Amino acid sequence: MSQPSFDPLYQEIILDHYRQPRHCGLRDAYDAEVHHVNPTCGDEVTLRLQLDGDRLADVSYDCEGCSISQASVSVMTELVIGKSVADAQTVHDAFLALMQSKGQGEPDEAVLEDAVAFSGVSRYPARVKCALLGWMALRDATARAQAGMRETAEIVTTTEGGAAS
Amino acid sequence: MPAFDVETIRKDFPVLERTVAGGKALVYLDNAATSQKPAAVLDAVRDYYERSNANVHRGVHTLGEEATALYEGARDLTASFINAADRSEVVFAKNATEGINLLAYAIGNAAPGSALAVGPGDEILITEMEHHSNIVPWQLLAQRTGATLRWLGLTDDGRLDLSNLDELLNARTKIVSFVHQSNILGTINPVEPIVRRARDVGALVFLDGSQSVPHHAVDVQALGVDALVFTGHKMLAPTGIGILWARRSLLDELPPFLGGGEMISEVTMAASTYAEPPHKFEAGTPPIAEAVGLGAAIRYLTDIGMDAIAEHEAAITSYTLDALRSVPDLRIIGPDTTQARGGSISFAMKGIHPHDVGQLLDTYGVAVRVGHHCARPVCVRFGVPATTRASFALYTTTAEIDALVEGLGHVRTFFGR
Numbered sequence: 078m079s080q081p082s083f084d085p086l087y088q089e090i091i092l093d094h095y096r097q098p099r100h101c102g103l104r105d106a107y108d109a110e111v112h113h114v115n116p117t118c119g120d121e122v123t124l125r126l127q128l129d130g131d132r133l134a135d136v137s138y139d140c141e142g143c144s145i146s147q148a149s150v151s152v153m154t155e156l157v158i159g160k161s162v163a164d165a166q167t168v169h170d171a172f173l174a175l176m177q178s179k180g181q182g183e184p185d186e187a188v189l190e191d192a193v194a195f196s197g198v199s200r201y202p203a204r205v206k207c208a209l210l211g212w213m214a215l216r217d218a219t220a221r222a223q224a225g226m227r228e229t230a231e232i233v234t235t236t237e238g239g240a241a242s
Numbered sequence: 243m244p245a246f247d248v249e250t251i252r253k254d255f256p257v258l259e260r261t262v263a264g265g266k267a268l269v270y271l272d273n274a275a276t277s278q279k280p281a282a283v284l285d286a287v288r289d290y291y292e293r294s295n296a297n298v299h300r301g302v303h304t305l306g307e308e309a310t311a312l313y314e315g316a317r318d319l320t321a322s323f324i325n326a327a328d329r330s331e332v333v334f335a336k337n338a339t340e341g342i343n344l345l346a347y348a349i350g351n352a353a354p355g356s357a358l359a360v361g362p363g364d365e366i367l368i369t370e371m372e373h374h375s376n377i378v379p380w381q382l383l384a385q386r387t388g389a390t391l392r393w394l395g396l397t398d399d400g401r402l403d404l405s406n407l408d409e410l411l412n413a414r415t416k417i418v419s420f421v422h423q424s425n426i427l428g429t430i431n432p433v434e435p436i437v438r439r440a441r442d443v444g445a446l447v448f449l450d451g452s453q454s455v456p457h458h459a460v461d462v463q464a465l466g467v468d469a470l471v472f473t474g475h476k477m478l479a480p481t482g483i484g485i486l487w488a489r490r491s492l493l494d495e496l497p498p499f500l501g502g503g504e505m506i507s508e509v510t511m512a513a514s515t516y517a518e519p520p521h522k523f524e525a526g527t528p529p530i531a532e533a534v535g536l537g538a539a540i541r542y543l544t545d546i547g548m549d550a551i552a553e554h555e556a557a558i559t560s561y562t563l564d565a566l567r568s569v570p571d572l573r574i575i576g577p578d579t580t581q582a583r584g585g586s587i588s589f590a591m592k593g594i595h596p597h598d599v600g601q602l603l604d605t606y607g608v609a610v611r612v613g614h615h616c617a618r619p620v621c622v623r624f625g626v627p628a629t630t631r632a633s634f635a636l637y638t639t640t641a642e643i644d645a646l647v648e649g650l651g652h653v654r655t656f657f658g659r
Binding site: 086087095117119120121141142143144145146147201204207 | 595596597598601602613614618621627628656657
């Protein structure tokens with residue numbers, strides 16, 4: 078058996094972020110911590126967010142999971158750290174739309190940067206939830222941080238954006 | 243009977259001829275999730291719809307009588323397959339999960355103070371290696387009634403820890419429900435010591451046979467349990483049919499679960515009396531075509547012989563355990579021997595998530611299951627987020643195991659970091 082020559086799922090950018098995740102590891106300073114699970118495969122992420130006024134000062138996370146979920150959260154941190162909550166939401170919305178595009182999306186590279194590498198993932202319904210795990214956790218953490226809820230939230234299952242599986 | 247020949251058997255399964263992933267032969271190693279279907283089953287379902295389709299137990303017309311005969315014939319075949327003492331002990335449901343829920347809800351419906359009722363101070367015993375379908379219904383029953391849920395733990399090599407059986411299975415225990423063969427670990431559990439202890443304390447014993455009945459001969463009278471659930475689609479039959487076998491005396495005693503047509507004796511606007519088992523537990527139009535398919539599957543398995551199937555799958559399991567030991571950084575989650583273990587083998591690869599293992603294997607045509615296999619407590623127990631699982635059937639070949647191992651080599655190359 079030979080190696081398949083082209084795999085739209087495992088793009089080089091994804092493998093690079095998977096092998097060398099950015100901003101990885103849980104850091105002590107945070108305003109909200111959330112724990113999300115993907116019940117279909119058992120992937121989990123613990124994610125912390127520190128706000129500085131309206132700005133995402135830091136996003137940290139524990140580095141365990143499949144390549145898609147790990148690379149996705151790594152790319153996400155690069156995209157959103159330093160951005161305002163509103164700008165981060167714009168990126169989030171664009172990524173969610175791409176993941177729901179069933180392979181038909183035309184991502185805006187100016188908004189999504191490295192995250193355009195995940196276009197192929199939208200063709201694999203079982204993996205969309207992996208790619209969205211960290212993003213849904215960040216959205217949850219943002220809402221909690223803004224509401225002043227620092228303590229770890231109970232397990233929240235990520236279902237939005239995924240196909241039935 | 244001709245000798246067991248896996249290549250001859252494979253010709254009976256149309257799907258095994260197809261290719262996937264750009265022309266690669268399908269290597270289907272996800273049989274613990276669901277089995278493939280032989281032509282005999284597909285033909286039986288098609289014949290039923292083409293010639294005899296009608297509702298059962300109603301019409302006096304020809305088709306109604308044929309459909310009823312086929313449906314009830316499947317009950318006879320099932321009863322004989324598991325050596326039930328009486329055909330009325332076989333209740334058809336939609337799957338094994340519904341069978342367990344039927345037991346849990348019917349017990350929950352028992353009149354307070356009656357022999358079957360559970361309440362505060364009573365205990366329900368399960369194990370840490372249960373499928374979620376044998377955990378959650380009992381959690382719900384405990385919550386509804388105030389009973390206490392307890393569980394047997396696991397040893398490091400993936401066996402039930404029976405060292406504190408006498409403490410956990412005690413005079414307060416009303417129900418013990420456990421899995422015959424683990425879907426994630428492959429472990430085949432010892433039934434006899436649990437039944438013996440349960441008899442001493444007067445507890446009911448329910449067995450989840452979803453992963454055992456399809457793979458080796460199961461005799462409910464020899465096992466001595468009070469109820470057994472299993473499902474058609476894991477034993478070559480269609481989806482949508484599950485089986486609850488229970489001792490007739492228990493079925494007589496149990497209140498109904500679902501109410502509706504077919505399960506009644508007489509209905510007035512104020513109250514109803516119920517049909518005799520098994521119909522008391524089969525409200526509404528049952529899965530008729532699915533039962534016909536189940537009957538054909540049982541005929542097919544019986545013709546080959548469950549002992550021959552068990553022997554073949556044991557050889558495949560042994561071959562696979564040996565082959566996986568040759569893969570670096572691979573840890574088998576579950577018994578590492580063929581002793582009291584079936585053909586579901588879970589493993590973890592160091593530093594590579596099961597989702598990625600399964601995804602890359604798929605590009606080589608190899609179908610495995612990844613995830614927590616609806617047995618998350620087992621993953622927690624063994625400190626892994628999920629596992630990759632290869633599971634076998636009567637049509638699995640050593641060449642397919644070779645393809646799995648070769649694929650795992652590619653996985654290590656691709657994801658190594």
